[in-house]
Amino acid sequence: NAGVTQTPKFRVLKTGQSMTLLCAQDMNHEYMYWYRQDPGMGLRLIHYSVGEGTTAKGEVPDGYNVSRLKKQNFLLGLESAAPSQTSVYFCASSYEGDLATNEKLFFGSGTQLSVL
């Protein structure tokens, strides 16, 4: 099993450009998440999904959109990139999520995004 795969690993954008980050998991997980990690701050939730066809806003959703058309894929889109979106982005997935006692998080390797 590959686990959680994120693409691309690195990207440089100009202000106003758009892009999509792809997250794919092969563990049949229901829950998928997009986080951003910035220096001096903990991981912050952008959007998440509790199943195919569902999405919900997290802590810092502005400027991002997501889609979960297939259970194994969770896409994060930036329609008009801004320098404030320069960050490291992590995708994660889990089987049971929320209050389940056996929740375990699996993370992708991260995407370093720079917006100039």
Place this chain on the structure above:
Amino acid sequence: KNEVEQSPQNLTAQEGEFITINCSYSVGISALHWLQQHPGGGIVSLFMLSSGKKKHGRLIATINIQEKHSSLHITASHPRDSAVYICAVRYWGETSGSRLTFGEGTQLTVNP
């Protein structure tokens, strides 16, 4: 919002030392995670705790629900343990629903 505080922020140890990293949080939780972020950036889940203590190899995680505090211990530390250790808590917010809030992490460096 649940505030998660980790201490220390940075920790340097000599190989073989016993290491403790602390995590405190402000409101009641349903679960607490300890994660390890490798120097290359990848994040791995180490433990998920809702009570008591868990052990895996040289790693031990404990949680005290009443004191809202958890500790991660590393026995016989090794340079390969050098990483950032992150605490995250799962709690229920009135307006936000179930949430996972992350600490800023503790940078551990183990010197040979």
